[in-house]
Amino acid sequence: MRAAVFDRFGPPDVLHVVHIPDPQPGPGEVRVRVLAAGVQPFDVGVRQGNMPWAKVEFPQTIGQEYAGVVDALGEGVRDLAVGDPVLGSTMLNGNAELLCVAAANVVRKPHNLDFPTAAALVAASQTASGALLELGVGEGDVLLVHAAAGSVGTVATQLARLAGATVIGSASFDNHSRVRRQGALPVPYGEELIAAVRDTGLQPTAALDGAGAEAIAQSVALGISPDRIGTIVDDKAAAEHGVRVVRAGRDPERLARVIALAAEGKVLMPVQAFPLSEVVEAHRAVESRHSHGKVVLIIEP
Structure with missing residues (x-):
């Protein structure tokens, strides 16, 4: 082979x-x-x-x-x-x-999900769904997703929306239309992020970080409780700011649930x-x- x-x-x-x-x-x-x-x-x-x-x-x-x-x-x-x-x-x-x-x-x-999309969802589905469970994201939450256009951010945004949360997603300007299609309010990353989040008029209650470094400090600065901030990429910054490192393990049952949503057209990748x-x-x-x-x-x- x-x-x-x-x-x-x-x-x-x-x-x-x-x-x-x-x-x-x-x-x-x-x-x-x-x-x-x-x-x-x-x-x-x-x-x-x-x-x-x-x-x-x-x-x-x-x-x-x-x-x-x-x-x-x-x-x-x-x-x-x-x-x-x-x-x-x-x-x-x-x-x-x-x-x-x-x-x-x-x-x-599922028969109505193509092979490339199925493969694309494997890791992101397990990481995103596990992180949202650990952070307790649900109805009424305002979730800030750093790197919302990445694979994990893409799935996390859609799952959070399905759970009843409002989502703010950071991304480069070129990806703002994509973040918007996923159901999130797009904001720029970098030094403009805090002001842009405040301009939405929403107070984030949880944050999922896929960017690292300053994104974690910014989440803290926005007044999100550290126990509801999780990072999948930056253990060092997590320790510095006292936030969670979310390392959702592999779980075929959790994966199967997201795949079923994808087959219904509710999660896109x-x-x-x-x-x-x-x-x-x-x-x-x-x-x-x-x-x-x-x-x-x-x-x-």
Whole structure:
């Protein structure tokens, strides 16, 4: 099978596509023929060597999010069949034609949700939904989402709106129309943010940070209680200001609930697609932090 690998830490150019042996499913596992695979900042960090807790053995495969079709069953698997469309999380092997995962962690893909969108939603859905649960966001809240145009911010905005919250979302001016389509009031990030939030006439009651650094200090300055400010990106600033670090774990049931909403058209995720052969360009897009939608690799048979 073909897979994206890297033989040393470094810039996107260390990635290349090679042929490696097909994996075989063990007991309780299924093998998935991957049709779309997400690329996320975690992948960039691993490839750069900035994730020392991630076990890397060169040549190292990469990728955490997949959507595809079951093509082989391991011993003892009864609830899935060959040909079932599925999606889910994996660990450092998702950017490949085939992968093996525990059947218990697989989520069925609704027929009316395409494979690229399904793959694009995997990590963002679990992170955003878990963060909102931890922050207790619900009816009557005013949620400030820093980096509202990012993948996590995109899902968090829509889930918060569905829960009855009003959302203010920071983004670059070019993304304000997109933030508005997601149901949020757009504001600029950076030094103009505090004044722009106050100009809305709304008092934020909670904040979810996907930008880091000054965004956390700004949330505190806006009068949001520190126990209702959560960051997914900046542990250091969180400790400095006494706010939460939200590390929502992987949860197939939580993922399945968001996927069901996406199938109903209630949660949308724009996708920027690259073929597997352009994995270097896909990583460059994620690393730039200016990609237009969630970056996904399309893996043709």
